[in-house]
Amino acid sequence: MTPTEVNSQQRAGTSTSISKRSLALVGFVLATACASFPPPTDDVANALASVRGAEELGAEEVPQAKLQLQLAREEVAKAQALMTEGEHESAHYQALQASNDADLAIALVREDKARTVAKSAKQRVNAVEAGVTP
């Protein structure tokens, strides 16, 4: 018999006390949930990466995207400040907002580019067509 099997047999015998203990544990975790919210380092890093992505794509040049980019920058700064203050949960939500504002900025820049390219292609075709067909 391996040690693990011995353990599980012992556990089966004391299941009542185990469930009491796990209940207490759950209660403890719930009570300390707010205090133990982990620092949202990844969320903030993701938000920063999205902001940088939007900047590199040229969000500054597209009015609608520029607005979202500014919001994202403000939110990311706020998230960083909140994290320093130990307000991890608030920082987490701020960072998510920043990420999503930056993602929207990226989508809007791409949309603007696609619109411009499609429009000029259409104009080219129209011009050629006008020349070819009598």
Place this chain on the structure above:
Amino acid sequence: MSIKQQLLLGTSFVMLLGCAHTPPAELVNAREAYEQAAEGPSKKYTPADLHVAKTALDLAEKSFHDQEETWIVQSQAYVATRKAQVAASLARTHIFELGLAASEMKEEQLKDYEAAMIKSQLATANRALTDEQAAGEASSREHAAELAAEQEASATKSRELAEEKKLRAEADKRAAIAIADLARIGAVTQETRGTVITLSGSVLFASSKYALLPAAQAKLSEVALALLAGDPSSTFLVEGHTDTQGKDDANMVLSQNRANAVRDYLIQHEIAADRITAAGLGEGRSISDNSSAEGRANNRRVEIVVRPGKG
């Protein structure tokens, strides 16, 4: 009343209260943003992103329903709004990309057409140059010989002119007969790009297939005869079109394969390969409403564009 029943009643009362509290403006905005995205082209072109937006909205709704702290509901709703806007933006981007692809294809076709025109103009210019050279050589010869040559040339020219006139008249007559023949096989319309013969997709092909049906072969043979009888300098463009069911790129491939099948069949039936090109245009150029079965049947079609030859 048992304790259990009392408990149940209490719970439902609390739930009622839960439903009654007013949603924050952010949540109202998020609902609206999602509704807008879901009603737009996102449903068709970016369903995955729309689903991400829905999941985000559901999360905010759940937090609201569970009476989480308001600022959490607000933040989650804010994120949901952005996700709905992203889905809508991506769908619009997709539409622009489709438009670009269509323009590029059209540009390619126009380029081919222009190249053919330039080639024929060049050939004409070359012929004229050769004639001039010949004339120049003739002038260096003796006067009598020159005169004879000139007379000969002028006689040939007038014969050629008469011949050409006759050929043109015949070609015009053949074209008229050919169009009348075609009208019995498919819908024939006159458009700026030429005479367009529209053949119903359901007559030509089985669903999602590009092998010609036996009935289609008989029809296409007639088309081939009619096209052969027409102006011999005209060229043909075979265009495949589908309805909007199924994936875009699959439809693009299917329409190209169908156009190729029709082109190959016409080539097998004596139409010179260099007179005929095939293009698959997918679902982009609907002529009827895609929301009805009848409309979709109209959109599944092959168009043969007869472009008049030069001269």
